Amino acid sequence: MSAAPSLVVEDLVVEFAKPRSLADMVTGTHPPTVRAVDGVSLTVAAGQTLGLVGESGSGKSTIGKAILGLNRPARGSIRFEGKAFAERDPAGQAEFRRRVQMVFQDPYSSLNPRLRIGSAIAEVLRFHGIVPEQEIAGEVLRLLSLVGLPGAMVERRPRELSGGQRQRAGLARALAVRPTFLVLDEPVAALDVSIQAQVLNLLGDLRRELGLTMLFVAHELGVVRHMSDRLAVMYLGQIMESGPSDAVFRDPRHPYTRALLSAVPKMTTVKRQRAAVTQGEIPSPLNIPSGCRFRTRCPMAQPVCETVPPEVTVGPGHVARCHFAATPINP
Amino acid sequence: MAAVAEERQTTRRNPLLRELGSWSSSLKCGAAITLLIVLAAVFAPWIAPYDPNAQDFEALLMPPGWPHLFGTDSLGRDIFSRVLYGARIDLVIGFFTTYVPMTYGVVLGAYAGYKGGWFDAVLMRIIDVAMAFPFLVLIIVILAILGPGIQNIYISVFILAWTMYARLARAEMLVERTKDYMTAVKVLGFPQRRIILRHGLPNVINSSIVFSASDFVLNILLVSGLSFLGLGVQPPLPEWGAMIAEGRDFIRDAWWMATMPGFAILATGVGLALIGDGLAQRLGERHHTTV
Amino acid sequence: MTQPLLAIEDLTVGFHTPHGSVLANKHLTLTVAAGETLGIVGESGSGKSVLCRAILRLLPSPPAEITAKSLAFAGRDLLKLKPAEMRKIRGQDIAMVFQNPMTSLNPVWPIGDQVSEGLRIHRGLGRAAARQVAIDILKRVGIPSAALRVDDYPYQWSGGMMQRAVIAMAMTGQPKLLLADEPTTALDVTIQDQILSLLMELQRETGMAIILVSHDMSVVSETCDRVAVMYAGSIVELGVAADILSAPLHPYTWSLLRSIPHLDAPTGRLATIGGQPPDLARLEPGCPFAPRCPVASAECRALPIALKTLPGDRATACHFPERVAQLDQRAAS
Numbered sequence: 032m033s034a035a036p037s038l039v040v041e042d043l044v045v046e047f048a049k050p051r052s053l054a055d056m057v058t059g060t061h062p063p064t065v066r067a068v069d070g071v072s073l074t075v076a077a078g079q080t081l082g083l084v085g086e087s088g089s090g091k092s093t094i095g096k097a098i099l100g101l102n103r104p105a106r107g108s109i110r111f112e113g114k115a116f117a118e119r120d121p122a123g124q125a126e127f128r129r130r131v132q133m134v135f136q137d138p139y140s141s142l143n144p145r146l147r148i149g150s151a152i153a154e155v156l157r158f159h160g161i162v163p164e165q166e167i168a169g170e171v172l173r174l175l176s177l178v179g180l181p182g183a184m185v186e187r188r189p190r191e192l193s194g195g196q197r198q199r200a201g202l203a204r205a206l207a208v209r210p211t212f213l214v215l216d217e218p219v220a221a222l223d224v225s226i227q228a229q230v231l232n233l234l235g236d237l238r239r240e241l242g243l244t245m246l247f248v249a250h251e252l253g254v255v256r257h258m259s260d261r262l263a264v265m266y267l268g269q270i271m272e273s274g275p276s277d278a279v280f281r282d283p284r285h286p287y288t289r290a291l292l293s294a295v296p297k298m299t300t301v302k303r304q305r306a307a308v309t310q311g312e313i314p315s316p317l318n319i320p321s322g323c324r325f326r327t328r329c330p331m332a333q334p335v336c337e338t339v340p341p342e343v344t345v346g347p348g349h350v351a352r353c354h355f356a357a358t359p360i361n362p
Numbered sequence: 363m364a365a366v367a368e369e370r371q372t373t374r375r376n377p378l379l380r381e382l383g384s385w386s387s388s389l390k391c392g393a394a395i396t397l398l399i400v401l402a403a404v405f406a407p408w409i410a411p412y413d414p415n416a417q418d419f420e421a422l423l424m425p426p427g428w429p430h431l432f433g434t435d436s437l438g439r440d441i442f443s444r445v446l447y448g449a450r451i452d453l454v455i456g457f458f459t460t461y462v463p464m465t466y467g468v469v470l471g472a473y474a475g476y477k478g479g480w481f482d483a484v485l486m487r488i489i490d491v492a493m494a495f496p497f498l499v500l501i502i503v504i505l506a507i508l509g510p511g512i513q514n515i516y517i518s519v520f521i522l523a524w525t526m527y528a529r530l531a532r533a534e535m536l537v538e539r540t541k542d543y544m545t546a547v548k549v550l551g552f553p554q555r556r557i558i559l560r561h562g563l564p565n566v567i568n569s570s571i572v573f574s575a576s577d578f579v580l581n582i583l584l585v586s587g588l589s590f591l592g593l594g595v596q597p598p599l600p601e602w603g604a605m606i607a608e609g610r611d612f613i614r615d616a617w618w619m620a621t622m623p624g625f626a627i628l629a630t631g632v633g634l635a636l637i638g639d640g641l642a643q644r645l646g647e648r649h650h651t652t653v
Numbered sequence: 654m655t656q657p658l659l660a661i662e663d664l665t666v667g668f669h670t671p672h673g674s675v676l677a678n679k680h681l682t683l684t685v686a687a688g689e690t691l692g693i694v695g696e697s698g699s700g701k702s703v704l705c706r707a708i709l710r711l712l713p714s715p716p717a718e719i720t721a722k723s724l725a726f727a728g729r730d731l732l733k734l735k736p737a738e739m740r741k742i743r744g745q746d747i748a749m750v751f752q753n754p755m756t757s758l759n760p761v762w763p764i765g766d767q768v769s770e771g772l773r774i775h776r777g778l779g780r781a782a783a784r785q786v787a788i789d790i791l792k793r794v795g796i797p798s799a800a801l802r803v804d805d806y807p808y809q810w811s812g813g814m815m816q817r818a819v820i821a822m823a824m825t826g827q828p829k830l831l832l833a834d835e836p837t838t839a840l841d842v843t844i845q846d847q848i849l850s851l852l853m854e855l856q857r858e859t860g861m862a863i864i865l866v867s868h869d870m871s872v873v874s875e876t877c878d879r880v881a882v883m884y885a886g887s888i889v890e891l892g893v894a895a896d897i898l899s900a901p902l903h904p905y906t907w908s909l910l911r912s913i914p915h916l917d918a919p920t921g922r923l924a925t926i927g928g929q930p931p932d933l934a935r936l937e938p939g940c941p942f943a944p945r946c947p948v949a950s951a952e953c954r955a956l957p958i959a960l961k962t963l964p965g966d967r968a969t970a971c972h973f974p975e976r977v978a979q980l981d982q983r984a985a986s
């Protein structure tokens with residue numbers, strides 16, 4: 032298991048400042064900054080998949096974008112194969128751009144509305160010289176069929192596709208350059224379960240055959256469990272628990288992880304009458320609770336939780352950030 | 363089942379016809395009027411019954427009728443022929459004064475919106491200054507320095523008219539650049555120039571295209587106005603504005619001298635305004651229909 | 654039985670493209686009663702979103718062409734309404750949560766203004782009052798520090814936050830029918846849980862009917878009374894949610910249910926359906942699932958399909974529903 036790390040993120044902090052309005056300038060106030068990612072460290076070993084789950088708005092997409100150098104971190108370092116993006120020479124940066132790809136969360140805005148699907152993919156192939164000119168058309172069709180799209184889609188523009196079809200077109204475009212590292216931001220959210228299964232199998236094959244390394248962001252825990260070797264659970268910009276995927280699912284030690292697992296909808300025969308599992312107002316990154324961030328919603332919160340909890344190692348490579356993580360609790 | 367079969371049938375029609383069929387009535391009317399004027403300009407030598415500059419002292423200030431459809435002017439020239447030839451001059455002037463500045467205006471604006479920073483700041487200040495003064499006043503100032511003449515009108519319009527387009531394109535680019543497809547091509551390692559020109563530009567150009575239809579009319583009016591003031595096209599060229607200027611002195615005795623070219627300007631204006639209107643609807647629709 | 658709130662009869666939607674007419678909805682017939690949730694599941698690209706948009710008449714035509722025997726909402730045929738009457742129905746009586754939160758918000762407007770716009774139009778509130786109600790609604794759908802963030806622009810919110818804003822906007826008009834197109838796919842499970850509970854609570858309070866499009870079978874089982882399964886523009890199975898999800902009577906539904914990855918029993922490879930979904934511009938006569946159906950036979954390709962009613966208030970478009978049992982046996986062995 033001690034494969035060389037492909038990606039190492041250390042103590043990453045990403046902040047977004049609201050632009051100062053005229054009123055702010057007159058009154059001399061500074062608008063609040065959103066600390067979307069607050070001290071995240073993670074490692075992805077070559078050929079492995081790290082699943083990233085967590086609260087909506089907790090900074091998952093922001094981490095993904097930071098890895099690709101799309102936003103400027105306030106602090107911390109991101110190294111791909113030992114090198115930060117800024118340390119690379121122009122040729123190295125170009126290579127990085129080919130080898131590290133991202134599938135964006137929103138299938139609606141991630142395709143150029145004016146380009147037909149075929150030309151969007153062909154452009155990428157041509158620009159990076161992936162295949163010789165005369166093979167481009169064939170390669171486009173191959174990529175589309177990999178993601179389960181019929182060849183007729185080549186001629187379509189994004190507005191003529193359904194949500195799931197767009198998401199797969201985005202995936203085909205990212206796969207076109209034959210990347211070695213993929214950031215997948217909710218790559219299957221808009222797909223029906225049979226096509227989802229097809230895409231997940233495809234990603235599994237690529238991982239096995241080409242050693243593709245992945246950061247896999249998703250909300251659906253069944254999918255994440257199926258895909259990932261390791262799992263990181265985020266809440267309000269920080270990782271609450273991380274560890275081997277099996278261990279985290281089998282023996283979750285952080286109350287937030289447990290809340291997530293118990294909120295997973297189940298196959299039932301009766302319509303829901305109950306109230307939501309987790310109550311309490313969700314704090315915002317503008318106004319982070321002191322001490323433990325999950326305190327305002329945690330069913331186990333104690334007075335001690337007003338102090339920052341330590342990172343407790345609860346198993347091999349399995350850590351949780353809670354005062355009571357050391358004791359397993361079977362719900 | 364019958365309905366389905368019928369549907370299949372209609373889609374086999376010629377794509378051009380289908381495209382035309384989907385135009386709104388204002389777009390169709392505008393296109394028809396404009397096409398008519400363009401055809402008149404192109405075929406002027408064949409349509410025009412007289413040489414536009416041939417003077418006929420036997421037929422001075424003839425009212426509209428036969429054989430002079432629009433009458434004749436104070437030098438006995440056939441106004442119908444002059445209006446036809448005038449279309450050649452005015453459409454060409456309108457075209458260049460609109461689309462040349464639009465080309466670089468949109469590109470500059472798109473760059474500014476995408477890159478931000480000092481480039482954007484400097485460009486916006488220049489635009490603010492240029493737009494703080496009435497357009498016509500600035501043009502006249504420049505013409506006062508360079509001297510009158512159509513060439514100098516071109517130069518002065520090229521110096522000023524891009525600002526509106528730059529502003530429109532920049533505003534749209536500010537929105538477009540936050541969309542993921544612009545990020546996606548960055549992730550794919552495409553150079554910035556390609557991202558802006560090939561991926562950004564086609565998506566920020568709509569409002570400029572719509573605006574250009576009315577700008578076209580305004581520019582014809584501008585040049586006509588300048589010619590009227592004696593700063594633009596010089597007689598005897600049959601430019602519409604210049605013709606109106608000549609007709610001014612005879613407005614009591616020969617109303618047709620000024621009115622006929624005036625109608626030509628009006629018709630062009632209405633045609634282009636309808637096109638602009640139709641395009642605004644159509645492009646807006648295109649842009650916002652996502653299922 | 655009382656009159657249903659929504660009764661769709663023989664709805665067909667085609668899109669004109671240079672390569673022929675894409676039939677996104679083919680002869681759909683279904684009803685939704687007040688207070689009921691109808692789930693729509695099915696293949697990606699099978700016409701679920703198009704159906705929702707057709708009900709609200711939001712498809713620009715051309716390229717769309719809508720035909721139906723009737724599209725009756727509360728006794729009025731929506732296809733016969735004047736544009737002004739249709740506008741009154743949208744947002745007031747029928748609201749929609751679009752699949753794509755990012756594009757259903759205007760990028761150049763603060764989110765708070767977009768939420769309060771509906772309040773000002775539909776409830777006639779003043780500017781300040783609408784803003785306050787907007788903040789309350791945003792809080793209710795779980796936006797933290799709503800008062801601080803109402804003036805943000807959409808790009809400053811995460812995908813899930815935007816989705817909640819869109820849900821908030823749909824609720825401002827107090828609709829009788831809510832069309833929810835994958836309302837929770839962009840949300841994490843705890844927020845999804847809250848939104849689903851909220852929707853169910855609102856439904857119990859107001860008796861609103863919901864059409865819920867979702868890919869998550871568990872979500873459907875927890876929230877829906879009845880389910881329609883769509884494939885290639887047609888409804889292939891319709892009935893009580895619990896029945897369909899536990900004992901499907903169409904091979905497509907059966908295959909779909911088998912592809913779900915399970916939380917507690919991770920498997921090596923997921924079951925998929927072989928072959929490609931059909932091109933909606935070139936649909937063959939006969940069963941559209943035939944090229945991929947493991948129990949297809951020659952008759953399937955010849956006979957045109959129609960939803961046939963079976964005992965137990967359910968219907969299937971499969972000519973041979975009894976063959977699903979064979980599939981179960983085959984999978985077991």
Ligand SMILES: Nc1ncnc2c1ncn2[C@@H]1O[C@H](COP(=O)(O)OP(=O)(O)OP(=O)(O)O)[C@@H](O)[C@H]1O
Binds near residue numbers: 048091
């Ligand atoms: N460009 C931006 N400007 C201001 N704030 C931003 C920006 N991008 C993200 N944020 C904020 O950063 C936080 C994290 O956003 P992010 O998109 O990373 O969340 P996420 O975990 O991906 O959520 P989701 O699951 O809903 O997609 C959110 O509070 C969001 O509002």
Ligand SMILES: Nc1ncnc2c1ncn2[C@@H]1O[C@H](COP(=O)(O)OP(=O)(O)OP(=O)(O)O)[C@@H](O)[C@H]1O
Binds near residue numbers: 222223653670676677
């Ligand atoms: N404007 C259009 N022109 C041509 N085809 C279109 C157009 N809009 C939609 N389609 C096609 O109609 C079909 C149905 O689309 P729809 O968006 O309803 O699918 P969906 O069931 O909602 O799928 P998903 O689950 O992926 O969102 C798709 O195959 C799509 O390609």
Ligand code: SF4
Binds near residue numbers: 285286323324326353
């Ligand atoms: S530290 Fe306290 S509040 Fe935080 S998760 Fe653990 S028990 Fe809950």
Ligand code: SF4
Binds near residue numbers: 943950970
């Ligand atoms: S009709 Fe035939 S092909 Fe279609 S689903 Fe039934 S058994 Fe399969």
Ligand SMILES: [Mg+2]
Binds near residue numbers: 091092216811812
């Ligand atoms: Mg995200």
Ligand SMILES: [Mg+2]
Binds near residue numbers: 193195701703834
């Ligand atoms: Mg859809």
